[in-house]
Amino acid sequence: MNPLRQYLDFYDANAELIAAHAAPVLNDRRPEARAALREATLPAKGAPGYDIQGIDTLFEPDYGINASRLSIAADTLEPFRCEVPNLSTWLGFQVNDSYIDGSMRQLPDGVMVGSLGDAAREFPDVVARHYARIAPLDDAQVALSTLLAQDGICIYVPRGVKLAKPVQIVNILSGNVPIMASRRLLIVIDDDAEAQLLLCDHTQSSAPAMLINEVVEVAVGARAALHIYDLEQSTPATRRVASLWARQAEGSSLHHGTVTLTNGITRNNLHVAACGNDTETRLLGLAIAKERQVVDNHTTLVHQGLRGRSNQLFKYFVGDEGRGSFIGRVKVAPGAAKVEAYQSNKNIVATATARVHSKPELEIYCDDVKCSHGSSTGQLDADAIFYMRQRGIPEAMARMMLVQAFLSDVTDAIDIPALATRLRQLTEQRLGNVKALCGDCKADCHNPINPKQ
Amino acid sequence: MTTDNNKPTPPDSAGIINDVTSSDYKWGFTTDIATDIIPVGLNEEVVRTISRLKGEPEWLLQFRLDAFKRWEKMTMPRWAHLEIPPIDFQAISYYAAPRQRKAPGSLDDIDPEMKRTFDRLGIPLEEQKALSGMAVDAVMDSVSVRTTYREKLAELGIIFCSISEAVKEYPDLVQRYLGKVVSSRDNFFAALNSAVFSDGSFVYIPKGVRCPMELSTYFRINASGTGQFERTLIVADDDSYVSYLEGCTAPMRDENQLHAAIVEIIAETRAEVKYSTVQNWYPGDKEGRGGVYNFVTKRGLCRGDHSKISWTQVETGSAITWKYPGCVLAGDGSIGEFYSVAVTNNHQQADTGTKMIHLGNNTRSTIVSKGISAGRSQNSYRGQVHVAAKARGCRNYTQCDSLLLGDSCGAHTFPYIDVHNDTAVVEHEATTSKINEDQIFYCNQRGIPTEDAIGLIVNGYAKEVMQKLPMEFAVEAQKLLQITLEGSIG
Numbered sequence: 001m002n003p004l005r006q007y008l009d010f011y012d013a014n015a016e017l018i019a020a021h022a023a024p025v026l027n028d029r030r031p032e033a034r035a036a037l038r039e040a041t042l043p044a045k046g047a048p049g050y051d052i053q054g055i056d057t058l059f060e061p062d063y064g065i066n067a068s069r070l071s072i073a074a075d076t077l078e079p080f081r082c083e084v085p086n087l088s089t090w091l092g093f094q095v096n097d098s099y100i101d102g103s104m105r106q107l108p109d110g111v112m113v114g115s116l117g118d119a120a121r122e123f124p125d126v127v128a129r130h131y132a133r134i135a136p137l138d139d140a141q142v143a144l145s146t147l148l149a150q151d152g153i154c155i156y157v158p159r160g161v162k163l164a165k166p167v168q169i170v171n172i173l174s175g176n177v178p179i180m181a182s183r184r185l186l187i188v189i190d191d192d193a194e195a196q197l198l199l200c201d202h203t204q205s206s207a208p209a210m211l212i213n214e215v216v217e218v219a220v221g222a223r224a225a226l227h228i229y230d231l232e233q234s235t236p237a238t239r240r241v242a243s244l245w246a247r248q249a250e251g252s253s254l255h256h257g258t259v260t261l262t263n264g265i266t267r268n269n270l271h272v273a274a275c276g277n278d279t280e281t282r283l284l285g286l287a288i289a290k291e292r293q294v295v296d297n298h299t300t301l302v303h304q305g306l307r308g309r310s311n312q313l314f315k316y317f318v319g320d321e322g323r324g325s326f327i328g329r330v331k332v333a334p335g336a337a338k339v340e341a342y343q344s345n346k347n348i349v350a351t352a353t354a355r356v357h358s359k360p361e362l363e364i365y366c367d368d369v370k371c372s373h374g375s376s377t378g379q380l381d382a383d384a385i386f387y388m389r390q391r392g393i394p395e396a397m398a399r400m401m402l403v404q405a406f407l408s409d410v411t412d413a414i415d416i417p418a419l420a421t422r423l424r425q426l427t428e429q430r431l432g433n434v435k436a437l438c439g440d441c442k443a444d445c446h447n448p449i450n451p452k453q
Numbered sequence: 454m455t456t457d458n459n460k461p462t463p464p465d466s467a468g469i470i471n472d473v474t475s476s477d478y479k480w481g482f483t484t485d486i487a488t489d490i491i492p493v494g495l496n497e498e499v500v501r502t503i504s505r506l507k508g509e510p511e512w513l514l515q516f517r518l519d520a521f522k523r524w525e526k527m528t529m530p531r532w533a534h535l536e537i538p539p540i541d542f543q544a545i546s547y548y549a550a551p552r553q554r555k556a557p558g559s560l561d562d563i564d565p566e567m568k569r570t571f572d573r574l575g576i577p578l579e580e581q582k583a584l585s586g587m588a589v590d591a592v593m594d595s596v597s598v599r600t601t602y603r604e605k606l607a608e609l610g611i612i613f614c615s616i617s618e619a620v621k622e623y624p625d626l627v628q629r630y631l632g633k634v635v636s637s638r639d640n641f642f643a644a645l646n647s648a649v650f651s652d653g654s655f656v657y658i659p660k661g662v663r664c665p666m667e668l669s670t671y672f673r674i675n676a677s678g679t680g681q682f683e684r685t686l687i688v689a690d691d692d693s694y695v696s697y698l699e700g701c702t703a704p705m706r707d708e709n710q711l712h713a714a715i716v717e718i719i720a721e722t723r724a725e726v727k728y729s730t731v732q733n734w735y736p737g738d739k740e741g742r743g744g745v746y747n748f749v750t751k752r753g754l755c756r757g758d759h760s761k762i763s764w765t766q767v768e769t770g771s772a773i774t775w776k777y778p779g780c781v782l783a784g785d786g787s788i789g790e791f792y793s794v795a796v797t798n799n800h801q802q803a804d805t806g807t808k809m810i811h812l813g814n815n816t817r818s819t820i821v822s823k824g825i826s827a828g829r830s831q832n833s834y835r836g837q838v839h840v841a842a843k844a845r846g847c848r849n850y851t852q853c854d855s856l857l858l859g860d861s862c863g864a865h866t867f868p869y870i871d872v873h874n875d876t877a878v879v880e881h882e883a884t885t886s887k888i889n890e891d892q893i894f895y896c897n898q899r900g901i902p903t904e905d906a907i908g909l910i911v912n913g914y915a916k917e918v919m920q921k922l923p924m925e926f927a928v929e930a931q932k933l934l935q936i937t938l939e940g941s942i943g
Contacts, residue, residue, distance in 0.1 A: 048532065051869070334860070334861070335860075337860075347872070349872055349874065349875045349877070350875060351875050352842065352874060352875050352876075353842075354875060355871075355872070355873050356870075356871075356872045357869075357870065357871050357872075358868075358870040358872075358881075359867070359868065359869050359870065360866075360868065360881070360883075361865070361866060361867050361868075362855075362864075362865060362866040362883060362885055363534075363863070363865045364855070364857065364863060364864045364865060364885045365862075365863045366857075366860060367857035367858065367859055367860045367862065367887040368860065368887055369857075369885065369886065369887070370884075370885075370886050371884070371885040371886070372882070372883060372884040372885070373866070373881075373882070373883050374880075374881060374882040374883070375868065375870055375879075375880070375881040375882075376878075376879065376880045376881070377870060377872045377877065377878070377879045378877070378878040378879070378880075379875060379876065379878070
């Protein structure tokens with residue numbers, strides 16, 4: 001049975017309730033989303049781009065949808081027991097799909113970080129021009145999100161404003177029963193503006209399954225710069241289907257990093273359209289998939305303008321029964337000359353039951369380009385381990401050091417130094433099976449070889 | 454071609470690029486020869502008719518009928534990066550045979566017109582004139598015309614004949630191996646071929662025998678309104694070696710002709726098979742009219758330990774190419790290789806690559822693919838490397854480069870890498886670019902004209918693959934590469 005059916009039935013029965021608790025601009029797009037879903041199906045395993053994990057099965061369980069916008073309790077302090085030290089941010093929270101303000105009142109004039117509903121009142125043109133316009137409704141996941149979303153977050157940085165410190169949004173998925181949260185994030189960075197954004201995903205739930213259906217829309221104006229770092233530290237019961245749709249104008253820069261340390265099943269789609277000339281795009285990915293984690297990252301980067309530059313680097317460490325998948329496509333449109341696009345995916349398979357699937361793709365319709373991709377899958381260098389053991393380093397420590405060195409290409413490329421340092425610590429803890437939320441635990445984080453858990 | 458402002462423009466480079474890819478297909482003549490063709494259309498009765506005309510045993514008829522039933526339930530694969538116009542499978546004749554009074558026991562029995570055709574193509578049917586020392590099975594339309602050197606090869610126990618003859622003379626061998634590597638379940642075109650295959654070549658190399666000469670099959674489509682569905686089966690027994698060459702051409706016609714072939718190779722313990730192809734089916738004219746649709750399933754099974762199968766292909770022809778020669782590396786320590794140069798020009802489309810399936814321990818595979826796109830063509834590499842959970846210590850290296858000559862063509866790379874094992878090392882790298890202007894400038898500085906410089910660079914680019922071809926084919930392939938690209942570099 002088509003798993004979309006239950007959501008369509010739910011919507012048809014509760015359309016008025018959903019609309020009553022949402023901003024008009026969100027309601028305006030629902031009829032089109034409903035029409036788009038009439039014949040749609042969610043991609044199943046084996047569909048193009050869904051080689052190891054379909055998303056249809058993720059939507060199958062009977063999740064609760066909080067259409068009445070009942071308040072759901074969440075501990076907003078818990079994620080900060082391992083906060084990023086030495087990094088001051090403008091902070092906000094999102095519990096399931098409801099925005100909670102942190103320290104955003106001190107933002108510079110004209111900058112908006114708040115709920116989509118508030119943004120629609122304050123900047124109606126900006127929201128109406130971009131909401132559910134950048135992400136296409138012919139994508140079933142986007143259409144479903146547009147059909148059911150009742151709020152979300154909007155980040156708007158007006159022309160020429162350069163934010164002095166990063167904006168941090170802590171997403172908390174909370175509930176004692178299976179819940180689906182339709183998260184929307186709209187980011188509009190006007191011409192010549194600059195912003196950095198940290199997104200942290202956490203789950204506080206004892207429910208057997210929780211689902212995040214997230215759609216992020218990004219418009220980066222001419223000569224603007226946006227850096228987004230998205231860190232997931234959720235639970236094995238969390239299913240996350242997240243897609244980012246970005247448009248880059250002339251001379252703009254977009255850096256995106258996605259880091260998955262703990263999760264259940266995660267599907268991240270990154271769609272970047274480098275529309276203008278002279279764009280710069282960097283997509284980074286780091287994943288540690290152990291136990292039965294599934295991390296499935298999919299990128300589509302389309303160069304439409306002249307002299308675009310892009311670089312993609314995705315690294316996976318996969319152990320136990322983990323599954324890692326990277327599908328990346330670089331497309332250079334006809335006439336997009338002088339493009340330089342590079343893509344690299346490197347993976348370490350640590351156990352006989354782990355699996356890695358890699359599919360880097362180039363689709364080039366213009367001759368005056370330099371494009372390359374590389375993919376390698378292997379193990380830690382036995383000679384290097386032997387060398388270290390000869391010098392008195394225990395094998396477990398030697399392995400840890402080599403994996404850290406392997407992953408450091410990604411963490412070193414993160415251009416917020418305090419975050420890069422913190423991510424190195426977090427990856428080390430993760431590799432040593434020390435939980436990130438370690439405020440109350442007795443683990444000796446400086447000795448990951450023999451953590452006292 | 455565009456140039457940097459601070460560099461001198463090579464003399465008339467745009468014109469040269471056009472010149473290099475505008476040459477005509479030189480093998481497009483037709484042969485006026487009486488041909489028996491069955492009516493167009495495909496149904497169970499047609500399958501039975503083909504089997505009856507060929508005097509086949511009951512098991513083979515059943516093999517065909519099973520495949521036909523499967524094909525009826527299948528749909529055309531659409532995942533390739535190809536725009537395939539609708540094909541009316543009921544508008545094709547599935548059997549065409551040059552009319553001969555009797556089976557050609559000697560050269561005198563062959564129609565002189567047909568002999569002239571193969572002479573024009575440079576295919577040695579006369580053994581006394583065949584200086585190349587190459588045994589040839591010549592296949593026109595649906596049937597084998599003549600196989601040379603059969604007796605000499607038979608002295609070593611080598612069987613080299615048309616598959617129709619093999620079915621009659623060595624039924625046990627054919628029945629044991631036919632369809633074991635490429636099943637009719639495999640894909641739409643494999644099922645179609647299994648139902649209607651007309652002829653092809655059969656090779657058996659006995660234990661411990663190293664085949665003293667290159668074996669070769671030359672395929673020629675001649676009749677209009679027909680498709681060609683040949684099937685090749687090569688079995689290399691323990692400790693044997695054979696090098697096999699395949700060439701093909703077709704007349705220039707406005708219609709699109711269908712070619713759906715199967716090649717199956719089985720290499721037993723320590724056996725080695727080297728399979729080389731120079732594919733030069735008619736590619737259509739410069740406006741994209743006509744040309745052969747080439748849908749081929751080629752697969753080798755390295756069944757024995759330490760066996761080796763090597764595919765080398767130079768793909769220059771066909772309007773559409775859909776072809777993925779692969780290796781199933783089942784024996785421990787077995788080796789699979791794939792070397793390919795695929796050239797597309799004008800409106801040609803190619804989606805070609807390989808599959809390396811690692812099932813045995815310590816198996817190794819190497820993939821080197823060089824794509825060259827010109828005109829308005831689209832050229833895709835699609836390759837799969839799969840390492841099974843129980844296959845320990847496997848190794849793969851893939852290199853995949855694309856060269857773009859012209860701003861209206863496309864070059865694409867779609868690798869699939871699946872690793873289910875913690876001892877495998879799999880590497881893939883790919884690059885896409887145009888001809889380096891610095892290299893042309895370097896040659897110009899040393900008095901080498903731009904056209905020659907481009908030829909040098911393209912040949913150098915493809916050299917890694919060309920070196921893998923047997924010498925007899927390497928020269929032909931190199932010439933073909935130059936001719937195919939004539940007028941296109943830009």
